[in-house]
Amino acid sequence: MTREDPLAPLPRRVEVAIIGSGFGGLCMAIRLRHTGIEDFVLLEKEHEVGGCWRDNTYPGAACDVPSHLYSFSFERKTDWSRHFASQVEILDYLRHCAGKYGLRRHLHVNTEVTGAEFDEAAGLWRIHIADGRTLEARVLVSACGQLNRPALPRLPGLEHFEGKQFHSARWDHGYPLEGRTVAVIGTGASAIQFVPQIAPRVKQLFLYQRSAPYVLPKPDRAYGWLERALFSRLPASQLGSRWWTYWQYESRVLVFEGPAWVSGILERRFHRHLERSVPDPRLRQTLTPTDPIGCKRVLLSNDYYPALTRPNVEVVTEGIREVTRHGLITVDGKEREVDALIHGTGFQATDFLAPMRITGRGGRELNEAWREGAEAYLGLTVSGFPNLFLLYGPNTNLGHNSIVFMLESQVRYVLACLRVLRERNLRFLDVRPDSQRDFNARLQRSLERSVWAADCSSWYKTAGGRNTNNWPGFTFHYRRQTRGPRLAHYEAVHVPSPPGRGSG
Template sequence: MNPDAEERAVTRDPLLPLPRRVEVAIIGSGFGGLCMAIRLRHAGIEDFVLLERADELGGCWRDNTYPGAACDVPSHLYSFSFEPKTDWSRRFAPQAEIRDYLHHCAGTYGLRGHIHFHTEVAGAEFDEAAGLWRIHVAGGRLLEARVLVSARGQLNRPAYPKLQGLERFEGKQFHSARWDHGYPLEGKTVAVIGTGASAIQFVPQLAPRVKQLFLYQRSAPYVLPKRDRAYGRVARALFSWLPVSQTVSRWWTYWQNESRVLAFQGPAWVRRLLERQFHRHLERSVPDPRLREALTPTDPFGCKRVLLSNDYYPALTRPNVEVVTEGIREVTPHGIVTGDGRERAVDALIYGTGFQATDFLAPMRITGRGGRELNEAWRQGAEAYLGITVSGFPNLFLLYGPNTNLGHNSIVFMLESQVRYVLACLRVLRERHLRFLDVRPDAQRDFNARLQRGLERSVWGAGCTSWYKTAEGRNTNNWPGFTFHYLRQTRAPRLAHYEAV
């Protein structure tokens, strides 16, 4: 058995007994949870657990196993700064390789004995007198923790379309994040609903295999070329023998990506340059002017997620692929009827409809001081101070929380900044013998007022709908500026912004 397979076999064991009380409880074992756990061990803190509802670690890189799944951030940047990998196969790593990297990190840093699988958190309430979070685990178990860290992220609960008649469909149906690899798609007529980041990766893989593919597009995305390439033996040897070469590659990539924030916050001429690049890519890939028109977005560039692909547009030109822009009226037992009354018979429905990204900690029930529930505090949309702490919920820290998603750079950079901040808060709790830290409501309010003003000045304030926003139009997901500004703001906690008890 190879080391990665052995690691996965070990970490699948769900029988690890849950302790009664720990100093830190971490929900989730993706990039955020593992980073938090590794840094706790670096700081000499061993009294922690990772609570994972699945039978394997990896977060979204465990869940998204659809054909063609890969990262759209270069691999040298989409990995921990303290654990570089010198043998990535490609500039943009495929899903299985990223999953194996996370297993490697868990094994290298001795996290096996801290991860509890099949352990779903149903809710938690804060005991103000004791300064403890009481965490309710499915199955009736109870865990107490001084500090609760949510590392569930934003992309963990699939979003399913609300379509009339969906329950009547008699064929196969599944979401891209719950791919059914046991269902043979060869020779089938398949409907794909959605044209987001997942669909542009799996549609080119399906098109040559299926008899007919209908792609139901509500709005066309901007798709730019993906500057991908395989790393040859010489390149991998160089990264291994001369580690500074990978460090240079990482930082060069970082600053290249960081400059892209100008597409969202900068002058209009920057977006016009990128729009021209998009049109050249579309024209080179799609000869049919009618299809090009259907694939041309009507929203401002960057208002929705900008996607990267070299094979998406060519796949849509295949004779067995049809892009359907007419809205869906209903689903029948054997197909889909669009607004023009036409029914297309299909064998399977595949949803590329993304995630419930604005719900954050749902469906967990989190209760803070005075019995206030987090879903009530977030009734107008989720918000947090620095995307990490929420007033009225002491010693609760969020990784990849509200308004820390990026449209231009690596979320791993943001996670490392957040973990550093959480550790600093934990040191304050320990060194000052505090019961809890609770961010002041005025500090949270002022931070989010500034943040929302920044978002309103960005292209995301242009009025389009996207998964970045709630149904009411509030942007709860994106960070509106440079990541080095976020790094500076999270370098150390400003205790004047906290109630220290």
């Protein structure tokens, strides 16, 4: 019986428990091993590592960050096939990392965490698994990410639809789309990738667009054999490509927070792309956003707009009134009958650790602490929840660069906290409420000066309008802030001295 067997026994207690095995969880595990820490487990609710790159297998799934940058700095892959890697290639990379760094003996798949509570006296997290098993950990690391729980639209009658329906992140590859009439709800990052792939296959495609996204050309191409040979034999060339890409993308933060003329340049690129791709002026008008550029995710595609000009594709902008057994009725009273309904409606990104029930000091639940919107100190730690660290936590998402860079910064910070716990013989570290409050007050003031403060709805914001997802600034600023913990910002609780031995 191996650790990957769903019935394999969990250890009773470990030093570190990591929830999730996407980029964040694997990075944390690899770095633990680099520092000599072997007493940890990777808890994965699915059958394999990979996170969102395991789940999102829809046609055309690919990354919108260049492959040389969308990989670990300590495991640079020199043979990416394209400038922007596909889902299949990224998942293979993550599997490779899990194997190369010996993580599978720490991995427990089909192991869904339902909750955890902190035992303050013992300084331990007691973690509950869906099948009734439990384990204890000194440190709990959540690497669940922000894009792991599909969001389904709340439409009257949706449960009565008799055709096939599924979310893009749960693509049904066994359902043949050929010759079918298909409705797609949503025009976000997933839809712009799979719509061009399925449009030539279906009989009719109705694309329901609530608001038009900004779509820019994607500078994608295959790497030639000569380039790959150069990257392989001269690793410095691949490193140079990585850093050039980093600074090129880092400058794009000015679109969100810089002067208007910077975003104006990008907006002109968008209009040129739209005009070249869509000859019909009426359709161009339909596909022209009304929000300022950047307030929602800016998307990249070369084939999305051409797909919408196909005679079997109709872009529907009227709101959906209800779903019937055989189709959808829009607010103008028109019903369109369809065989299948595909939800390209994104994820419950602002819910973070939900539906897990996390209980900290004094019996306080994380959902209660976050009732007005999730927040954390440096996006990593939450007051009242000691020794809990969040990778890709609140306000650490990016609109301009690679999240892998942010994850490596966060992992370095967690390792520094682990060293402090060990070297100072601490029971736990708990960020002070005022430190968390001051950090988030500064962060929200920065967000108010950005384009994300514009009056547009996006997955970056809660229903109440609070931006809980994005980092407002340069990633190198974040890396500098996460060099290591400032103990003045934490309550450091020591392990009690044995009976009969005073502290001096």
